[in-house]
Amino acid sequence: MIYNTDVVVVGGGAAGLAAALGAADENAEVILVEREDDVGGVLNQCIHNGFGLQYLKEDLTGPEFKEIMQEKIFNPKIRILPKSYILGVNKDKSVFLVNKYGVHTINTKTMVIATGARERPFSSIGIAGKRPSGVFSAGLAQRYMNLMNLKPGNSALIVGSGDIGLIMARRLTLEGVDVKAVIEIMSYPGGLERNIQQCLKDFNIPLYLSRSVKEISGEERVEKILTTKVDERFNYVDGEDMIFEVDTLISSVGLIPNIKPFDFLNHDNGFITSNTNQTSADWIFAAGNCTVVFDLVDYVAAQGEKAGRFAAKKALKNYEDDKIIKLQKSKNIGIMYPTYINTDFKGELFLRVKKPFNKICIEIPEYGIKKVINEAIPSEMIKIQLRDIKNFNEIIEVKAYEIV
Amino acid sequence: MTFLIAVIGAGVVGTLIARELIKYEKDVAIFDEKSGPGRMVSKANSGIIHGGYDDTPNTLRAKLSYKGNKMYDELSKDLSFDLKRCGSHVVAFEEEDLEYINSLVEKAIKNGVEEYQIIKGETLKKMEPKVNEDIIASFYCPIAGIVNPWMVAHQAARNVEMNGGKLYFNKKLIDVEMNDKRYLLKFEDDFEFEADIVINAAGLYADEIAKLFGDEVPKIYPVKGEYYLTKPEFKYVNSIIFPIPNKISKGCLVVPVIDGGFLIGPNAQEIRDKKDFSNTNEGLSEIREKGLKLVPEINYRQDSVKTFAGLRPETAEKDFYIGKGEGNVVHVSGIRSPGLTAAPAIAQYVVDEIIKKEMNTKFLKRQDFNPKVDSFRVFNEEDIDLWNERIENDPEAGELVCFCNKVSKKDIKAAIKKGAKTLEDIKFLTGASFGECQGSYCSSKIVKILAEELNKKPEDIVMNEKGTWIIDSEVRL
Ligand SMILES: Cc1cc2nc3c(=O)[nH]c(=O)nc-3n(C[C@H](O)[C@H](O)[C@H](O)COP(=O)(O)OP(=O)(O)OC[C@H]3O[C@@H](n4cnc5c(N)ncnc54)[C@H](O)[C@@H]3O)c2cc1C
Numbered sequence: 001m002i003y004n005t006d007v008v009v010v011g012g013g014a015a016g017l018a019a020a021l022g023a024a025d026e027n028a029e030v031i032l033v034e035r036e037d038d039v040g041g042v043l044n045q046c047i048h049n050g051f052g053l054q055y056l057k058e059d060l061t062g063p064e065f066k067e068i069m070q071e072k073i074f075n076p077k078i079r080i081l082p083k084s085y086i087l088g089v090n091k092d093k094s095v096f097l098v099n100k101y102g103v104h105t106i107n108t109k110t111m112v113i114a115t116g117a118r119e120r121p122f123s124s125i126g127i128a129g130k131r132p133s134g135v136f137s138a139g140l141a142q143r144y145m146n147l148m149n150l151k152p153g154n155s156a157l158i159v160g161s162g163d164i165g166l167i168m169a170r171r172l173t174l175e176g177v178d179v180k181a182v183i184e185i186m187s188y189p190g191g192l193e194r195n196i197q198q199c200l201k202d203f204n205i206p207l208y209l210s211r212s213v214k215e216i217s218g219e220e221r222v223e224k225i226l227t228t229k230v231d232e233r234f235n236y237v238d239g240e241d242m243i244f245e246v247d248t249l250i251s252s253v254g255l256i257p258n259i260k261p262f263d264f265l266n267h268d269n270g271f272i273t274s275n276t277n278q279t280s281a282d283w284i285f286a287a288g289n290c291t292v293v294f295d296l297v298d299y300v301a302a303q304g305e306k307a308g309r310f311a312a313k314k315a316l317k318n319y320e321d322d323k324i325i326k327l328q329k330s331k332n333i334g335i336m337y338p339t340y341i342n343t344d345f346k347g348e349l350f351l352r353v354k355k356p357f358n359k360i361c362i363e364i365p366e367y368g369i370k371k372v373i374n375e376a377i378p379s380e381m382i383k384i385q386l387r388d389i390k391n392f393n394e395i396i397e398v399k400a401y402e403i404v
Numbered sequence: 405m406t407f408l409i410a411v412i413g414a415g416v417v418g419t420l421i422a423r424e425l426i427k428y429e430k431d432v433a434i435f436d437e438k439s440g441p442g443r444m445v446s447k448a449n450s451g452i453i454h455g456g457y458d459d460t461p462n463t464l465r466a467k468l469s470y471k472g473n474k475m476y477d478e479l480s481k482d483l484s485f486d487l488k489r490c491g492s493h494v495v496a497f498e499e500e501d502l503e504y505i506n507s508l509v510e511k512a513i514k515n516g517v518e519e520y521q522i523i524k525g526e527t528l529k530k531m532e533p534k535v536n537e538d539i540i541a542s543f544y545c546p547i548a549g550i551v552n553p554w555m556v557a558h559q560a561a562r563n564v565e566m567n568g569g570k571l572y573f574n575k576k577l578i579d580v581e582m583n584d585k586r587y588l589l590k591f592e593d594d595f596e597f598e599a600d601i602v603i604n605a606a607g608l609y610a611d612e613i614a615k616l617f618g619d620e621v622p623k624i625y626p627v628k629g630e631y632y633l634t635k636p637e638f639k640y641v642n643s644i645i646f647p648i649p650n651k652i653s654k655g656c657l658v659v660p661v662i663d664g665g666f667l668i669g670p671n672a673q674e675i676r677d678k679k680d681f682s683n684t685n686e687g688l689s690e691i692r693e694k695g696l697k698l699v700p701e702i703n704y705r706q707d708s709v710k711t712f713a714g715l716r717p718e719t720a721e722k723d724f725y726i727g728k729g730e731g732n733v734v735h736v737s738g739i740r741s742p743g744l745t746a747a748p749a750i751a752q753y754v755v756d757e758i759i760k761k762e763m764n765t766k767f768l769k770r771q772d773f774n775p776k777v778d779s780f781r782v783f784n785e786e787d788i789d790l791w792n793e794r795i796e797n798d799p800e801a802g803e804l805v806c807f808c809n810k811v812s813k814k815d816i817k818a819a820i821k822k823g824a825k826t827l828e829d830i831k832f833l834t835g836a837s838f839g840e841c842q843g844s845y846c847s848s849k850i851v852k853i854l855a856e857e858l859n860k861k862p863e864d865i866v867m868n869e870k871g872t873w874i875i876d877s878e879v880r881l
Binding site: 035083085087096098103118119127130132137145147215236 | 683692708709711788792795799802803807841844848852862863866867868870871875878
């Protein structure tokens, strides 16, 4: 079958839903392609609260957030193709996809990629020991618990203090799993402060920093996990071993933007975009965790909506994409988003510092921005508003220096 | 006269022997203590079809590996598994390494291998742009290739079954009795089987199985090899890159995997326990380092998807031991590397040299033997027409379960129909959860499909062996 549309949105998570709504609001015809049975993406399995405070001005659970977005998406301009997987892109601005009705083509004018992120598998980080069953990524454990009503084990160690790891520590505890501890290889936690409080401290679950798994044992199912302290260069420190006797290891060791099958676009980890969410191909936009992993769904949705709007404008020829400058990050910045700025438009800059700082100053003289931040940690994104500026052709550096 | 034949061990060696036997006799049964074919030594190795040039001349190994290599073209067509003759380089860093390369030439000549070339300078760079710049020359063997080793065992076993043979899994042989020149094979859980001829192809355990028959074969000690598997995105090498080997192994190499991605490893560590498949910190850092020496660009942090270990069945003689025991039993033991390469030739050797000649068994070729088996993975991403046709016949062919490797619900169900019961069965047969995300996305869906199709609860689905449970219980009843 052949479909024709103005905008194709790939992925129906928070970014994709918002993109479809944004594009429809700009009067474009939209086709939203989702590989799962239903839209919502990772929102579906996140039954805890903390979603939507900024974007929907309400404290919601993931499924509630999705519900609200889904109601809006019943819109004659938006057509949803669920259980459909995009296989590739043709140069003539068409995409092809597969579902249970066959392989189909969509001819489009522009596209928004909102494919989210996937979890880094624990098996990839080169840990010694046996390979018993009982090792789950946090998202997988979450899916088992929250979507399938299945409990993956009886006692657990959580490796990695990212938000999903922390949330799962609480969730497993609430369902009667004995969570012995959360260990984190860095010297600071990976997740938001509020989650450290609400998911660990409130439940007396210890958090051990600068600690890593040294060896997994267990003939059939996980039996024991040997952990050890690590130094700044992640080398094992002798004499600091701790053994946890658990049948389950839950790992939350990082998210990786999903860039397939669009990896022909410029990417670092995720897609490199501008403040209008344009990628290295002028008709393709990207938003959400496939560009950079955001802290909050609110940021993701806002970026998605923006991407949808610009994709629609571009499709309907209401958008110029030639006034682009590059932003350069200085060395204390780990992640910076976006990388390019279309100076005709406002935008937001998201930064993650490389390591914790007591006091750091972010300075962008061209924008007249000088912002001092106390207690900056990599896990919390710094958000900076950019206004529109005129007449800059050079690369702009985003400076970040420590204040002592 | 017809014979009842039992093959103990469903690795590449056992399954190919059984397939050779079934060309003559219908009553061939394969037994394995694991849940499927190729789950031990044949599972975790480099997957290389070696050139046969470097085996010590005049050993059984040398005699059978070059021959085995040659047999793979036909075998891969008959059994519909992928074979890629990507070639191999043994690389020299220093002048003195050239001596070793020259010795390889001598060995190749003695082993009757003609397909080799010494490659130098720019030519090497063109063939392999990413290898270490310090490499000055290589011994290149264009007939070396790669396969999915467990797929060879799996397809051979299916072919045996198609031709009337029987496959018995989760059957561990624990005792043997001899009655009236017949063997009574006793398995765990009180299962028994009578056979006229037995082939012991029990891999790591072949020496212990020989004892059950009252025979003594060279003692097997395990040598562990650890690996990194990397994702396919970044192309490191086009062919197999070997360093100059040491005494116990061919060294840590960098080798493309036929499904995409690369293996780096194996190291070689003598261990005691035949069940010790664990990775070690020392081992992993050793292979990381050695891999980097061959291909400096390897990015373990970003590109690796998993680490694992395999055990080689080694003997003091460092050669295959294939011989008749006291009665009508053949011990196929010490099948170290390159056992995968030699396996088809081993199978022929066992039947022609031992069973037909030495045992003087009168075997007649069957007229109805069908050498062909269809491909397990019918899927070809490029061929959209074919895909449409498949979906028209079965809509589930269009429902993807594993996105990394594009495995559909139909493929998963087909695997279950063909005997898959565990997550690992599905992984090895369909490639689902073998991709970059290593099942962190799709394994929950596979557990569900397995449970539904097998009429079990998710709690009863295991990863591979008994006891490797995945789900404890329902969260709420
Ligand atoms: C690290 C490593 C790298 C290698 N690389 C290569 C390579 O690149 N190329 C190459 O040609 N070769 C290679 N090899 C060698 C090759 O893998 C082996 O020679 C080959 O797989 C041996 O096959 P097999 O059938 O003899 O053994 P296995 O595959 O172990 O088969 C034996 C079977 O017997 C079963 N069994 C044992 N005891 C019993 C019992 N009591 N009852 C029932 N069943 C039993 C086992 O479960 C097993 O399935 C490598 C090996 C290793 C470990």
